[in-house]
Amino acid sequence: MSTGGDRVPAPVQVHRPGQRSETVRRANLSAILRELHLRGPSSRSELVEHTGLTRSGIRAVLGDLVAYDLVREERAASQGAPGRPSPLVRTNPHGATVLAMEIAVDSLAVGIVSLGGVVLDSERVDRPRDRFSLGETVTDLVRLVGRIRSRGGLPDTLVGSAVAVVGIVRRSDGLVRMAPNLGWHDVAFGERIREELGLRLPVAVANEADLGALAEQRRGAAVGSNHVLYISGEVGVGGGLIAAGQPFTGLAGYAGEVGHIPVNPSGTACRCGSVGCWETEVGEPALLARAGRPPGGGRAEVDAVLRDAAAGSAVALHALAEVGRWLGVGLAGLVNVLNPELIVLGGLFGRIHPYVNASLRSELDRLALQASRELVRVVPANLGVDAWLLGAAELAFEPLLADPAAWAPARTNAPATHPA
Secondary structure, eight states: OOOTTOOOOOOOOOOOOOOOHHHHHHHHHHHHHHHHHHHOSEEHHHHHHHHOOOHHHHHHHHHHHHHTTSEEEEOOOOOSOSSOOOOEEEEOTTTSEEEEEEEOSSEEEEEEEETTTEEEEEEEEEOOTTOOSHHHHHHHHHHHHHHHHHTTOSOTTEEEEEEEESSEEETTTTEEEEETTTTEEEEEHHHHHHHHHTOSSOEEEEEHHHHHHHHHHHHSTTTTOSSEEEEEESSSEEEEEEETTEEEOTTTSOTTOGGGOBOOTTSOBOTTSOBSBHHHHHSHHHHHHHTTSOTTOOHHHHHHHHHHHHTTOHHHHHHHHHHHHHHHHHHHHHHHHHOOSEEEEEEHHHHHHHHHHHHHHHHHHHHSOHHHHTTOEEEEOSSGGGHHHHHHHHHHHHHHHHOHHHHGGGTTSHHHHSOO
């Protein structure tokens, strides 16, 4: 009992936010659709195992997704076991699609991609390295999309669009702050291409290496890995990071600009304005110059270097080994800072991996902290030239995957009715 002026403390009120049934339903719709999109066709039993939902919960969620025309159920083939086989559930390849675009220094690509990551149609073209002004790039992309339109038009099921760009991109509004190898500064590219194409949906824009990392982690060499560093090289060098299974892009989306890490104070000038950036030692021009070929020769000259190396050319092999050495120097620093479990080499680095692996590993062994070095593997990318395009498609699908119910009322005209 309290006496005099003593007060009995009031019981502490613990407020725990509850979840309405509709919130739970939408979360379950997202979980199941994402599972089917990433893992592929699954039985109801497999969905129970992978999501933790009950069979009755799975049945209810699938009923909604089928009604939205996003998934289909079909009878599975009998495997000789007693009893009726569980129906197989798969995404409807024509239930939802996205328009993906890619802008590299010497090539452009566009594609229509369906749920499940299937490329339904695509166009890819090389372009001269002096044709990358904003106006020329928009004109060329519109022309590529026009070719797809001429073969049947953009699908009515289009639910999003995204662009992979070789530059520093502000994720919040798709502003390309700087693309040194394109000569772009503060370009609102997403809005510009949306207007030119007449799209009613906003166009997301992101750095190409960030999207390459996303694609390789979901569909390529890094499937099943949660701590991934993706390094892509062409004229420049870009990096993308997956941390704890999620893309890490930094505060504004500028993370991963590893090509501009200074590695050689006595090196050459970089287009970003600095000196001795990593990409000046490992990018395509550096490889070609070391091999005695025109630094601006492009992929044709890289192919020639690889042919010479395969034939045993000492000059070509030395040039590749030097690129591998500098790759190892840069990667050692990144391994010490980021502690990844897997490094995926894309673009140019994926192509030359067999010739640079030995010198790369030697520098990693020499410079990386032993504790981190023991845990990391280095592998070439699996998706090749399509990694950035598939990553753009994944970015474009994200709003639908996050909340399928938000798109349900607009299945016949999603681009016109879904909010940005």
